[in-house]
Amino acid sequence: MLRSQAPSIQCTDVTLSYRRHPAVHHLSGVFAPGSFTALVGPNGAGKSTLLKGMVGLIKPDSGRIQIQGAGRNEIAYLPQQSALDRSFPMRVIDLAAMGLWRKTGPFRRIGKAELAEVEAAIAAVGLSGFEDRNVGTLSGGQFQRVLFARLLLQNARLILLDEPFTAIDDRTTEELLALICRWHQEGRTVIAVLHDFDVVRENIPETLLIAREPVAWGATSAVLTDANLARARRLQEAFDDDAELCERPAA
Numbered sequence: 181m182l183r184s185q186a187p188s189i190q191c192t193d194v195t196l197s198y199r200r201h202p203a204v205h206h207l208s209g210v211f212a213p214g215s216f217t218a219l220v221g222p223n224g225a226g227k228s229t230l231l232k233g234m235v236g237l238i239k240p241d242s243g244r245i246q247i248q249g250a251g252r253n254e255i256a257y258l259p260q261q262s263a264l265d266r267s268f269p270m271r272v273i274d275l276a277a278m279g280l281w282r283k284t285g286p287f288r289r290i291g292k293a294e295l296a297e298v299e300a301a302i303a304a305v306g307l308s309g310f311e312d313r314n315v316g317t318l319s320g321g322q323f324q325r326v327l328f329a330r331l332l333l334q335n336a337r338l339i340l341l342d343e344p345f346t347a348i349d350d351r352t353t354e355e356l357l358a359l360i361c362r363w364h365q366e367g368r369t370v371i372a373v374l375h376d377f378d379v380v381r382e383n384i385p386e387t388l389l390i391a392r393e394p395v396a397w398g399a400t401s402a403v404l405t406d407a408n409l410a411r412a413r414r415l416q417e418a419f420d421d422d423a424e425l426c427e428r429p430a431a
């Protein structure tokens with residue numbers, strides 16, 4: 181997989197809102213092909229909203245999000261765990277196999293070779309032996325591992341992860357982080373919403389810090405400074421959720 185041919189995302193003065201109240205304001209910049217970016221910011225800063233805008237779940241009220249090199253249905257997107265319904269009766273192997281959906285289509289039974297691929301992905305996330313377990317009986321960390329097996333099988337070149345390590349223990353975090361780093365080394369474009377700055381500083385080359393509006397974007401060491409983090413906190417605290425529509429003209 182050539183890094184230069186990996187997908188890129190160009191944001192041009194993007195504003196995303198819920199019922200016309202902006203959650204992300206005037207964001208411009210590029211996630212370069214093959215880049216690995218941490219998306220950080222205080223609670224309610226608009227991080228999840230930005231990922232939803234990228235996958236097309238929310239349309240910008242103004243500005244544009246353009247993805248080069250991948251169709252919207254070719255993005256691997258991991259939503260926040262709280263957004264997922266785990267009560268649905270489904271086996272581990274079936275949930276993981278959904279990662280092959282683009283290859284197999286929704287109604288075809290998977291063949292022997294594909295089954296071996298699914299089993300290999302389950303093994304890669306350390307869940308061999310759990311194939312027939314109902315997903316509702318898994319711990320939070322085990323469930324997250326199944327979702328990573330599904331991502332592995334999707335084999336997407338653009339991967340968006342929303343808080344992949346929240347409520348996950350250190351060992352699971354370490355193992356899943358190693359998988360994500362491998363995806364980056366393979367030349368995929370990866371964006372991950374993260375809260376642990378130590379994890380970001382040690383592993384992720386680039387960072388976008390937002391607090392409804394962009395605060396800093398670039399090399400992680402230049403972005404995660406005390407001054408930038410303090411500014412993000414101030415901006416977020418000052419933000420009025422009941423504010424009227426954004427009156428700032430588009431750039």
Ligand SMILES: Nc1ncnc2c1ncn2[C@@H]1O[C@H](COP(=O)(O)OP(=O)(O)OP(=O)(O)O)[C@@H](O)[C@H]1O
Nearest residue numbers: 198199203221222223224225226227228229230421
């Ligand atoms: N479905 C929704 N309807 C209305 N407002 C929403 C909706 N989802 C998010 N918001 C609001 O948009 C703002 C940004 O939320 P978002 O979830 O994008 O933040 P976040 O940075 O991901 O936060 P966190 O770190 O707490 O997960 C918040 O004020 C939130 O209340």
